[in-house]
Amino acid sequence: MARSTPSTRERIQEVALEMFARQGVQRTSLQDIANRLGITKPALYYHFSSRDDLVRSIVNPLIQEGEELVARHEQRDPVVVSELLEDYFDFHYRHREKLMLVLTELRILGEIESIDAALDWRRRLVGLVFGPEPTLDQAARAIMAFGGIQDCCLQLPDAPHQRLRTAAVDAALTVLGAAA
Amino acid sequence: MARSTPSTRERIQEVALEMFARQGVQRTSLQDIANRLGITKPALYYHFSSRDDLVRSIVNPLIQEGEELVARHEQRDPVVVSELLEDYFDFHYRHREKLMLVLTELRILGEIESIDAALDWRRRLVGLVFGPEPTLDQAARAIMAFGGIQDCCLQLPDAPHQRLRTAAVDAALTVLGAAA
């Protein structure tokens, strides 16, 4: 983390993320972002070809990293569910600011054509725990476990990291365990 | 359900809900809605004083009904958790189209100043199960249980109603039970 002077491109992403999170994507104009940085709109267009391009550049690395997480666990044999849940928690906790953005404005996933990737990601997570053809009961429990870990990260942001991690993962293991 | 010819006001709400759900609130202009109904924008303004007013008119009854559900269970002594969860499921299942709208665009709750009501609602639900000062572990489990029921309704829309109800409520009881 050298934190050398960030490039203009990176500064734009930083400020955009902060403003998107605070006042919403749609309500944040490129003008706003440019003003905040002391540059002009055309300068912004030099770095990002459109508004969606900017949003994509912020969200895509997240999707990428999530996919890698799943791929890593898919290669394990056997799958260790508790470690999967822990990694899943850490991923969400680490990126909770960006995730808050995505989840309070889920629609943007569709707008940047990433909705399919997100759905596929969910499907593969369930597959890791219950195989490719889960029963309805198993599907419900998987939704509750993974969704719940996500929600814990976002709804209890002030809780101490390690205690929250234990609480969330334990709760998830409880739901999953009763159907294993 | 007389389904007499709906008033223009009701037809606007119907069409708006359908378009909001399909293409998003922000991307649906009053012009779009008016065109679809074969009327003009000013005609729309006769029925709703602003765009937010229209959104509010669609979402508010939902919030209202949710509050009534919580209030009803708050008056019970003792609280019967399984029945609370069943009512909670039925509420979400019945209104899943509108809820999909709200949850894929959570930001709109802030825009119509209903975010506080929504947060308070969650807080009271947790209180019904674990009292006013839940531990972190209990809070995590409550988030997982209530959030999970919600997610099941929205993510498994094709599942048979009764089987889904049983699966979701059972799973929720499992998480809550282990901390009761």
Add this chain to the structure above:
DNA sequence: GTCTATATGCGGATAGAC
């Protein structure tokens, strides 16, 4: 890589006639 200047269009909203 950043600027000035500007084109263009759409969205919300209102006035006032029918």
Add this chain to the structure above:
DNA sequence: GTCTATCCGCATATAGAC
């Protein structure tokens, strides 16, 4: 209750100079 006409503002986006 619905229309025509219109205002205003802002957003996206481009051209071309420095």
